[in-house]
Every structure is written in C-alpha cells, then in structure tokens.
Amino acid sequence: MTAFQELMAFQRETEALGQVMGRLGWDQETVMPSGAGAQRAEEMGALDGVLHARRTDPRIGEWLEAAEAPDEAGARQLDEIRFVFERTQRVPARLSAALARTTSLAHRAWAEARAANDFEMFAPKLSEVLDLTREKAAALADGGDLYDALLQDYEPGASGAELEAMFGALRPRLVALRERVLGSERVVPPMDRAFDEAGQLAISTTLAAAFGYDLNHGRIDKAVHPFSSGSGLDVRITTRTELHNPSNCFYSTIHEVGHAAYEQNVDGAYLLTPLGCGASMGVHESQSRIYENQLGRSRAFTGWLYRQMRGVFGDFGVANEDDFYAAINRCNTGYIRTEANEVHYNLHVLLRFDLERDLVAGRLEVADLPEAWNARFFKDFGVEVDVPANGVLQDVHWSEALFGYFPTYTLGNVYAGCLNAAMRAEVSGLDEALSLGDTRPATDWLKTKIQRHGKRYQPKDLIGKATGAAPSEAPLLEYLETKFGGIYGL
Amino acid sequence: MTAFQELMAFQRETEALGQVMGRLGWDQETVMPSGAGAQRAEEMGALDGVLHARRTDPRIGEWLEAAEAPDEAGARQLDEIRFVFERTQRVPARLSAALARTTSLAHRAWAEARAANDFEMFAPKLSEVLDLTREKAAALADGGDLYDALLQDYEPGASGAELEAMFGALRPRLVALRERVLGSERVVPPMDRAFDEAGQLAISTTLAAAFGYDLNHGRIDKAVHPFSSGSGLDVRITTRTELHNPSNCFYSTIHEVGHAAYEQNVDGAYLLTPLGCGASMGVHESQSRIYENQLGRSRAFTGWLYRQMRGVFGDFGVANEDDFYAAINRCNTGYIRTEANEVHYNLHVLLRFDLERDLVAGRLEVADLPEAWNARFFKDFGVEVDVPANGVLQDVHWSEALFGYFPTYTLGNVYAGCLNAAMRAEVSGLDEALSLGDTRPATDWLKTKIQRHGKRYQPKDLIGKATGAAPSEAPLLEYLETKFGGIYGL
Known part of the structure; x- marks a missing residue:
C-alpha cells in the first residue's frame, strides 16, 4: 500500500468510529432508557478517547509527509486531513481537557441559570x-x-x-x-x-x-x-x-x-x-x-x-x-x-x-x-x-x-x-x-x-x-x- | 495510581467500548434502516479493531505482573483479566483473522444451504x-x-x-x-x-x-x-x-x-x-x-x-x-x-x-x-x-x-x-x-x-x-x- 492508501484506510476507520459516536448521540436523544445516562457518559467518554488518540496519531503526520494524491479529489482529501491534524496539534492536550471539563460544568450552570432566570x-x-x-x-x-x-x-x-x-x-x-x-x-x-x-x-x-x-x-x-x-x-x-x-x-x-x-x-x-x-x-x-x-x-x-x-x-x-x-x-x-x-x-x-x-x-x-x-x-x-x-x-x-x-x-x-x-x-x-x-x-x-x-x-x-x-x-x-x-x- | 488502578481504569474503558459494540448490535436488529448494512459492517469492524487492540495491549501483561489486588473481589477481577488476556495471547492473529473471515462466509453459506435444504x-x-x-x-x-x-x-x-x-x-x-x-x-x-x-x-x-x-x-x-x-x-x-x-x-x-x-x-x-x-x-x-x-x-x-x-x-x-x-x-x-x-x-x-x-x-x-x-x-x-x-x-x-x-x-x-x-x-x-x-x-x-x-x-x-x-x-x-x-x- 502507498502512504496515501494507508492514510485513507486509517482515516476510513476513524470516520466509521465517528459515525458510531453520532449514533450514540442519536440513541441518547431518542430511545435511551432514562436511567442509563451515567453509563452512557462513560461509553461516550471512552469512544471520544479513542477518536482523540486516532486524530492525533503521529503516523498521520508521517503519512501526510509521504502521501501523493492520485487526483484532485485525493488532494482535497489530504487537505482536509492536514487541516484537522494541524489544528489538533496546535491545541495542547491540557487545554483540550480543560475545555471539555469546563464546558460540561458550564452547560449545567447555563441550564440552571436559564431555569432560574438568573x-x-x-x-x-x-x-x-x-x-x-x-x-x-x-x-x-x-x-x-x-x-x-x-x-x-x-x-x-x-x-x-x-x-x-x-x-x-x-x-x-x-x-x-x-x-x-x-x-x-x-x-x-x-x-x-x-x-x-x-x-x-x-x-x-x-x-x-x-x-x-x-x-x-x-x-x-x-x-x-x-x-x-x-x-x-x-x-x-x-x-x-x-x-x-x-x-x-x-x-x-x-x-x-x-x-x-x-x-x-x-x-x-x-x-x-x-x-x-x-x-x-x-x-x-x-x-x-x-x-x-x-x-x-x-x-x-x-x-x-x-x-x-x-x-x-x-x-x-x-x-x-x-x-x-x-x-x-x-x-x-x-x-x-x-x-x-x-x-x-x-x-x-x-x-x-x-x-x-x-x-x-x-x-x-x-x-x-x-x-x-x-x-x-x-x-x-x-x-x-x-x-x-x-x-x-x-x-x-x-x-x-x-x-x-x-x-x-x-x-x-x-x-x-x-x-x-x-x-x-x-x-x-x-x-x-x-x-x-x-x-x-x-x-x-x-x-x-x-x-x-x-x-x-x-x-x-x-x-x-x-x-x-x-x-x-x-x-x-x-x-x-x-x-x-x-x-x-x- | 497503582498498577491495579491503572489496569482497572484501562479495563473500564474497554468494557464501556464493549457496551457500545453491543448497542450497535441492538440497533442493527431493531431500528437500523434497511440500506445501512454495508456501512454498519465497517463501523462494527472498526470498533472491533479497537477492542481487539485493547484486549491484546502488551501493557495489560505488565500491569498484571505488577498489580496487587486490594481484596478478594479485586483478585477475581485480576483472574478474569488474566484469563481473557492469556487466551487472546495464545491464538495467533493470523488464526483469529482466518476464523473471522471464514465464519462470515460460512454464515452466508449456512443461510443459503438452509433455504435450499441442501x-x-x-x-x-x-x-x-x-x-x-x-x-x-x-x-x-x-x-x-x-x-x-x-x-x-x-x-x-x-x-x-x-x-x-x-x-x-x-x-x-x-x-x-x-x-x-x-x-x-x-x-x-x-x-x-x-x-x-x-x-x-x-x-x-x-x-x-x-x-x-x-x-x-x-x-x-x-x-x-x-x-x-x-x-x-x-x-x-x-x-x-x-x-x-x-x-x-x-x-x-x-x-x-x-x-x-x-x-x-x-x-x-x-x-x-x-x-x-x-x-x-x-x-x-x-x-x-x-x-x-x-x-x-x-x-x-x-x-x-x-x-x-x-x-x-x-x-x-x-x-x-x-x-x-x-x-x-x-x-x-x-x-x-x-x-x-x-x-x-x-x-x-x-x-x-x-x-x-x-x-x-x-x-x-x-x-x-x-x-x-x-x-x-x-x-x-x-x-x-x-x-x-x-x-x-x-x-x-x-x-x-x-x-x-x-x-x-x-x-x-x-x-x-x-x-x-x-x-x-x-x-x-x-x-x-x-x-x-x-x-x-x-x-x-x-x-x-x-x-x-x-x-x-x-x-x-x-x-x-x-x-x-x-x-x-x-x-x-x-x-x-x-x-x-x-x-x-x-
């Protein structure tokens, strides 16, 4: 396999896992039993960890370095992968984690504030x-x-x-x-x-x-x-x-x-x-x-x-x-x-x-x-x-x-x-x-x-x-x- | 964190991802649109790859070596993890892959044979x-x-x-x-x-x-x-x-x-x-x-x-x-x-x-x-x-x-x-x-x-x-x- 093919195969699995994450969100809003929320949060957290690790996988950088796009659509695929990879690289893990934690608390605070009109x-x-x-x-x-x-x-x-x-x-x-x-x-x-x-x-x-x-x-x-x-x-x-x-x-x-x-x-x-x-x-x-x-x-x-x-x-x-x-x-x-x-x-x-x-x-x-x-x-x-x-x-x-x-x-x-x-x-x-x-x-x-x-x-x-x-x-x-x-x- | 705690935290995420896999199976049998099968197979395949990698992760062996169970239930947890890990280690990856491929084909052959009574x-x-x-x-x-x-x-x-x-x-x-x-x-x-x-x-x-x-x-x-x-x-x-x-x-x-x-x-x-x-x-x-x-x-x-x-x-x-x-x-x-x-x-x-x-x-x-x-x-x-x-x-x-x-x-x-x-x-x-x-x-x-x-x-x-x-x-x-x-x- 060429570097381009390896990268696309890796990306395909990441996209598939992203679809699974979306499906968990759908399930949560439509059919999930009311008492399943705590477990669901752990499930989504675990899958999010997998996705984050894949999106920051250093092999992506190596593949991007070596990959040659076979056509213009392929070049756009590489552009998109590079765009996401470089943005992910620029944000320190500490900051990403702080944002995830803080927005979770802020979301709750917002809901309470809205209910209380305060x-x-x-x-x-x-x-x-x-x-x-x-x-x-x-x-x-x-x-x-x-x-x-x-x-x-x-x-x-x-x-x-x-x-x-x-x-x-x-x-x-x-x-x-x-x-x-x-x-x-x-x-x-x-x-x-x-x-x-x-x-x-x-x-x-x-x-x-x-x-x-x-x-x-x-x-x-x-x-x-x-x-x-x-x-x-x-x-x-x-x-x-x-x-x-x-x-x-x-x-x-x-x-x-x-x-x-x-x-x-x-x-x-x-x-x-x-x-x-x-x-x-x-x-x-x-x-x-x-x-x-x-x-x-x-x-x-x-x-x-x-x-x-x-x-x-x-x-x-x-x-x-x-x-x-x-x-x-x-x-x-x-x-x-x-x-x-x-x-x-x-x-x-x-x-x-x-x-x-x-x-x-x-x-x-x-x-x-x-x-x-x-x-x-x-x-x-x-x-x-x-x-x-x-x-x-x-x-x-x-x-x-x-x-x-x-x-x-x-x-x-x-x-x-x-x-x-x-x-x-x-x-x-x-x-x-x-x-x-x-x-x-x-x-x-x-x-x-x-x-x-x-x-x-x-x-x-x-x-x-x-x-x-x-x-x-x-x-x-x-x-x-x-x-x-x-x-x-x- | 002790080795035991690290192992249990890792295992917890694996269990959560296993629950996600089960939920995809439920979705497939109950609510999945009829034309989504091909994509679902890729989604489940990607998640299965993640689970397999986690279940054979060499760190499990290191943690098991170092872990001390805090109590009898903890000792049983370690037994279970060791049991699965050692079994997974014993089966060569080539054989696992051949079994996955062959059972997939055999399942189809069985369904056709049953329908044809042959x-x-x-x-x-x-x-x-x-x-x-x-x-x-x-x-x-x-x-x-x-x-x-x-x-x-x-x-x-x-x-x-x-x-x-x-x-x-x-x-x-x-x-x-x-x-x-x-x-x-x-x-x-x-x-x-x-x-x-x-x-x-x-x-x-x-x-x-x-x-x-x-x-x-x-x-x-x-x-x-x-x-x-x-x-x-x-x-x-x-x-x-x-x-x-x-x-x-x-x-x-x-x-x-x-x-x-x-x-x-x-x-x-x-x-x-x-x-x-x-x-x-x-x-x-x-x-x-x-x-x-x-x-x-x-x-x-x-x-x-x-x-x-x-x-x-x-x-x-x-x-x-x-x-x-x-x-x-x-x-x-x-x-x-x-x-x-x-x-x-x-x-x-x-x-x-x-x-x-x-x-x-x-x-x-x-x-x-x-x-x-x-x-x-x-x-x-x-x-x-x-x-x-x-x-x-x-x-x-x-x-x-x-x-x-x-x-x-x-x-x-x-x-x-x-x-x-x-x-x-x-x-x-x-x-x-x-x-x-x-x-x-x-x-x-x-x-x-x-x-x-x-x-x-x-x-x-x-x-x-x-x-x-x-x-x-x-x-x-x-x-x-x-x-x-x-x-x-x-």
Whole structure:
C-alpha cells in the first residue's frame, strides 16, 4: 500500500468510529432508557478517547509527509486531513481537557441559570469558557485574528471582517422590512386549534418523502429538539409535535430533511472519507433553509400542504390556500431565535455575531453582556427583553464554547437566497411542480449543484460554481422583501 | 495510581467500548434502516479493531505482573483479566483473522444451504470452520482436551467428561418421560385463534414488569429473534409476536427478562468491570429458564396469566385455569430446538453436544454429520427428520464456530432445576404470590443468591453456594417428571 492508501484506510476507520459516536448521540436523544445516562457518559467518554488518540496519531503526520494524491479529489482529501491534524496539534492536550471539563460544568450552570432566570448563576462559568476559548483561539490563530481562527471550525475560508460587511448590509433593510410588516394593516390570524399527533406525524412523513428523504437509509423519530444525525448510508432525523402548532412539526421535519438529504446525496465515492459530508455549517444550513423556506413555505408548496391537511384534518378553520400561505408565513415579534419567522430570524443571529465577536476580542466583558444584549434587542426589535431566559440565556451555544457557530445560520440563509435565485433562473416549471407536492425539479438541481460534491470544494467556491456569482446578501433581501411585501400588502 | 488502578481504569474503558459494540448490535436488529448494512459492517469492524487492540495491549501483561489486588473481589477481577488476556495471547492473529473471515462466509453459506435444504452447500465451509476451530482449540488447550479448551469461553471450569456424565444420566429418563407423555390418553388441544398484536404486547409489558424488569434501565422492542443486550444501566430486550401463538410472545419476553434482570441486578460496584455481568452462559440460561419455566409456566403463575388474558382478549376458547396450564405446557414432538417444550428441549441439546464433541475430537467427519444427526434424532424422538432445515441445518451456531456453546443450554436447565428445588425449600408462600402475579419472593431470592454476584464466583461455586449442594441433574428430572406426570395423568 502507498502512504496515501494507508492514510485513507486509517482515516476510513476513524470516520466509521465517528459515525458510531453520532449514533450514540442519536440513541441518547431518542430511545435511551432514562436511567442509563451515567453509563452512557462513560461509553461516550471512552469512544471520544479513542477518536482523540486516532486524530492525533503521529503516523498521520508521517503519512501526510509521504502521501501523493492520485487526483484532485485525493488532494482535497489530504487537505482536509492536514487541516484537522494541524489544528489538533496546535491545541495542547491540557487545554483540550480543560475545555471539555469546563464546558460540561458550564452547560449545567447555563441550564440552571436559564431555569432560574438568573444570569449571575451562569456568568462565572461563561467567563471561564471564554478565557479558555480565547486561549485556544490564540493557539490556532498563530498571530492572526482570534475570531477568524475559531470560525474555521464551522465555515472554512470565512472571516469575521467579510461577514461583518455582509451582515452590515443585511441589518438595516431587515429592520426596515420588519417595521413595515408589523406596521401593516393586514391582520394574519394564527392557526389556533388542536391537531392530533397521529395526523401531524403522518403528514410529517409525507413531507419527508416529498422532499426526497430516503427512508431506506434513514428514519424519523420524535425528540425534544429536532436534529439530523449521521452521514452516508444511515442518516436519521427527529421531529416533534405541538398540539396547537402543527407547522412546528412540519417545518422542523422539512428543515431536518434538508440537512439529512444533503448527507444522503453526497457522492458514494466519498463514503467514510473526509469529503463524505456537507461542505460547512453554512452550506448545510443553506440546504435546510432552502428546503424549509424558499421551497416549503412558498405559495406553491403551501397550497399543496393545505390540501394535504384538509385531507387529514378536515376543515381546520382556514378558508383557502391564500389564507393558509399567510398563516404559515405569519410575522410576529418574539424573543426566541429558534421560533423566529424569516423576517426576524437573521436579526437574532446578527445580534449574537456582534456580541460574540466583541467577547472574543476582549471588547466586551461577560458582566456587561446582558445589558449589551438587551440594548441591541430593543434597537433592532423595538421590544424590551422581559427575562434573561428570553434574552441572553436562551441559547446553549456559548456554554459549549461554540463561538463562531452563530454566523453560519445567517450565512446559510444568504447562501439559500443565492441558490434560490440561480435555481429559479435555470429551472422552469418549478412552482407548477411544487404546487403538486413535487420538489424534484428543485431538489435534483440542489443535489447536482451542491449536495453530491460533499466537502470536495471550499464553501464559497461551491456556491460560486453553483450560482455563477460570488455569494451576496442581495438575493436573500430581494426574496424577503418581495415575499413579505406581497403577503402584507406593502 | 497503582498498577491495579491503572489496569482497572484501562479495563473500564474497554468494557464501556464493549457496551457500545453491543448497542450497535441492538440497533442493527431493531431500528437500523434497511440500506445501512454495508456501512454498519465497517463501523462494527472498526470498533472491533479497537477492542481487539485493547484486549491484546502488551501493557495489560505488565500491569498484571505488577498489580496487587486490594481484596478478594479485586483478585477475581485480576483472574478474569488474566484469563481473557492469556487466551487472546495464545491464538495467533493470523488464526483469529482466518476464523473471522471464514465464519462470515460460512454464515452466508449456512443461510443459503438452509433455504435450499441442501447440506452439501454448507459442508465445505463447515469443514473449514471446524479445521480452524480445532487449530484454535489446540492453541488454547496446550496439550489438554480440545473440546474442554473451547468450553471455557462459555462455561469456565466445566469439562466435557463431567457434562457427559451429567447428560448421560439425563437422557434415558427424558426419553422415557417423552414416551410416556406422548403415549398418554390425555389430549391437550392447542390455543388456535387470533390474538391481536397490541394485546399481546400489552401483556408482554405487564409480564416484564411482573418479573422485575426495570424499564428505567431497559426497553422492549420487536425483533425477528428475541434477545437481551447490554449490561449495567442499559439492558434492552426484544420480543416478537405470532398472531395465532401468543405464548411465543409471552414466554420469549419472560425468557429475555430472565437474562436482562440478571444483568440489571449485578452489584453496582462491578459496573463496567470484568465482574459486572453474568457468571457464565450456563448460569445466564438458568435465570432465563427458571423465569420462563419453573416460575412462568407454573400452575400458580399461569392461573394469573389466564386472568390477564381474559381481561385483554375476553373469552379466548380455553375454559379454565387448569386447561390453560395444560395448553401452555402442551407437549408435541417437533424438529426445532428453539420451539421445543420442556420435555423435549434437552434432548435436542444432548444430540448436538455429542455430535460436536465427536466433530472436534475428529471422531466424526463433516460428510457423515447429517446421517449421524438423523440416526440420533430417530433414536431419541422416534421420528425421521424430513428435510435438513428441520435437522442438521436448523441452528446457526456451528457456522459461527460456536463449538462448546450448546451444552450450556442444558446446563442452564440443570442449574435452574437445582435453584428451583433449593428456593422452594427455603421460601414459603411462593406459589401463593405467583398466583397473584407477584414474582418477588422468587426473584428476590435469585437476586440475592445468584444475580447480584455477577462474575464474582466460578459457576459451580456460585450454584453450590446458592443451593448448598453440588450441581446435579436430579432436581430437574424430578421437577419434569412430577410436573408432566401431573398434566398428562401418568
């Protein structure tokens, strides 16, 4: 075997073990007996130790030195292995261990603080996590920007400055759109009645199939928080139901199907290799969001969904497809990011991006974080945060040291905007198909342009190749202004 | 840390990874998407490689050399670790790999041969497996008996000669009992009507709870073949339903609960250590069989079960508790071991024990195996085997090189007989409790005497301590002759 083949064989086993770790996480959230948590922690800890030892195995360095890639895809495989190996080498074992220990404690402190609505209960642990994260960033940055160094874990090739420019262009037009929508005279009533769980889950499965989710290589279970898990031949999703809010179930399912179909549709040649998964968090989110929003919440598709719901639930108090489309896209102000509609969602993210960049740069102290949050929220949303659980304590990310993760949510929406514009310019009959519940013209295009490539290209290059232009916030803004201008008669 | 502590910490992680491997097996049989098999094989292969490397890690030898046990339980831990380590050392890596490869092919050949009812399709692969198994046995035996060397994987401390003596005493009285039962004038009709699956599963769950299965540390799913999986805080079982045969579901569940409750009830101090599981295959089977038969198929308990079934299914065509007791214990001759009643079951096992001992000793050729099987079956059961799938091809074990496994089934029944006799001598009011569906007087006794000790004692010592006498086939024979003498009016 050549050095390249040896390295790839070693890596293949590591990828397989990584899939096992993911499956343990799935099991924990869906089927694990309630009393098994303590043992599960030891099981995952032991497997994590195995994975860490493999990822830092000095033979990887030797193989990388000697390996010659047989082709361009092979060269990308080596790039990916080198990228991860070098980052792992740069962070001292002591620091990795301290971060694992501290985030575990911080996660518990955050959950307790949120339940008690008391930021002070979380602040000391958050400070510790932030200090360790800055230390890690310095080790990774090698003299460069701290935040940019962290960002590479989630969005390779992105920079804080570039995102700041893009997000800076988004923010004023989103705030303006938000004000116009909320000031509109059009009143959209919510769907407020009970929809039985069996009916919701039946439609959820229909939706998953409609968006091309392959149940021979996946399954749908219920979980408290919807998620997608796994790559390759076993990619599972979860959903949830709320008795009075069926769209939570439907759009959670479509969102997770976007993530899962992406993993299922990666070229089989990349199975269990570093290229055998989505290109980045941002590109991943672009797939889940375009499935959920530009396709799933379109006038054409909601018309079909309305007819499905009538078939299952009978008359549920919404008179026609147009009213249903408006109800599905109803805009109200809320405190919580994960419950936000398309108009508000990115404003939630932009707030977090600016604050976490300031935290990492040392421009903002943890003690001043709640005030900074509340001031910014009032500025962009026009509402005072009532309690910390609805403000600075709402998200889990910072307790887990995931600084640099938040902007990929909006980047995903921006990419979805670019892809949607390019797709609609290229593909004819897309809305006609959607109005019959047929997503294939859209999902086939996304599979060809994005999904099958896995991690073969850098995120920006991938979007550029798919759309013929560099990523820009403009298509997303045009899409949102046109769509909500129509619904709210602006 | 002392050498003992280092060794135990290392071992703990290995045990945790072993639990992960078991969970992957559970997942594969219950919830895995149908198309995920190829990837799952790579995942399990990678984890198996990790486990093998840990189990042969040379540091274990160094730790064992230096370790001093702090107490007697610690000394037993070291014994167990040494036992496994030395056996692993004795088998060359080349031979282990050849066995893994060959059994994988042999398993497929066996399944195809069974489907085609053609022993010749299996014979070449079985010969290869047997040759490799004999080579492995020679490496393990170090000049001693080959079969005894294999037996130690399943029943530490047992010998073929000792089993031969015990089984030799069982066989004539079982054959005689079988003839008397089948010659009896008492006709027991089978329960032959449809019982809906939901009702069967509801009673199955009630039965699991009645036998003390802890659903906070376990769960029940459906699978093609019922099994129990896991140790410690996460021990799962599966069951199955047959529309016209609800007792298959009920007694599969009780049997697996016997295995699972044993694992759940091991002293928590042994969690994720070599002592943190059942003492042997034989002792394990003693628990599943005493739950299933001596308790679950007793007149007292079947009376309660009859009333549960009446509650769920209404009048199902069995007039009273006595008729139900007879129906549940109905004896007919069948070809298949796994479907056999208490009178016939051990005759199936004894046949396999004698044949596999002859195979391993080189006294019987694979080519002559079907004829030997059929002749012996006719001698003990009075019936000619019709097709190989009902004879020599019915069990998976030999294709997987599990020579030495079969006798533990009957040893388990023998142990169950000993435990039942001792328990009934010690515990008063047992049948009164069983007739109310209360198994606690029995299961508490078994927990105290057997289950909590895990692998702390050698199997024979454990049974001896629990019953006050060396294991013997006599109590099982007395139990069977009394029980079936009563049912069939002998």
